[in-house]
Amino acid sequence: MKKLVMTAALVCAASIVSAQTVTSANIVGYAKKSVGGGSFKIVAAQFLAGQTNGMTLGEAFPNMGEGDQILFWAGTGYEIYTYYVGYGWYDFTVTTPSDDVLIPQGASVWLKSIAGTTTIVAGEVPSVGSVTNTLSVGFNMISNPYPVEMTLGSIPTTSLSDGDQVLLWAGSGYDIYNYYVGYGWYDFTVTIPSDDVQIPVGDGCWLKSAAGGEIVYTKTY
Numbered sequence: 001m002k003k004l005v006m007t008a009a010l011v012c013a014a015s016i017v018s019a020q021t022v023t024s025a026n027i028v029g030y031a032k033k034s035v036g037g038g039s040f041k042i043v044a045a046q047f048l049a050g051q052t053n054g055m056t057l058g059e060a061f062p063n064m065g066e067g068d069q070i071l072f073w074a075g076t077g078y079e080i081y082t083y084y085v086g087y088g089w090y091d092f093t094v095t096t097p098s099d100d101v102l103i104p105q106g107a108s109v110w111l112k113s114i115a116g117t118t119t120i121v122a123g124e125v126p127s128v129g130s131v132t133n134t135l136s137v138g139f140n141m142i143s144n145p146y147p148v149e150m151t152l153g154s155i156p157t158t159s160l161s162d163g164d165q166v167l168l169w170a171g172s173g174y175d176i177y178n179y180y181v182g183y184g185w186y187d188f189t190v191t192i193p194s195d196d197v198q199i200p201v202g203d204g205c206w207l208k209s210a211a212g213g214e215i216v217y218t219k220t221y
Helices: none
Strands: 003-005 028-035 039-043 054-056 069-073 078-084 088-091 102-104 109-113 117-124 130-135 138-142 165-169 173-180 184-187 205-209 213-218
Touching: 028 039, 028 109, 039 165, 069 138
Parallel strands: none
Antiparallel strands: 003 173, 028 117, 039 109, 054 102, 069 078, 069 109, 078 088, 130 213, 138 205, 165 173, 165 205, 173 184
16 A cells, blocks of 8 residues: 655644444434544544534534644645634634634544544534535545445545545555546555445545536435
8 A cells, every 4th residue: 555645735644543423313423533642633523513514613623622723625725723722713813713614514624633632523413315515626625424434435426537536644644545437446556446445433535536526425324
């Protein structure tokens, strides 16, 4: 397996110790995430609270450590939000309260912990039958919009083209998988079928799209 070494544009490293969900008719669930000090991880907010199409920063990550950060990919760079104990989330210039910034269903973000933290993302389990998101040409930070483990083979393929890629952060670089129409996902060396590679509950990844389009997820529970 080849790994793409970390670049200045994608500064990241982290670990999630555990993730658990309840996906029953009780409509409640949670994912427990532990991130080491000075580390990064691509994470998703896969529940609903006051919103009907995702969770806000304040809903998903209400009790973080001083200086912890969320990084949204904006196509050519990051929108950065910093957490201040007793105050909440603020934009990178520390001028705009940002607790109400939305993490849409099916999106993911970087979570950086300064001193190390454990947080529980909890809320209503989404019940809508499908979620449709737009894929931009180039890099997209995606996740399963439902709190269920996803495999590469379960990523909707309607808008995928030969050579589209998924990049899974592995702590010091990326595990890279290429998509081939009619064949599925293969590792970066194009030798190992990889449809069964797992993306755990609460994790996200990069999807590099050549053509863009729409990605439609269907509820599986």
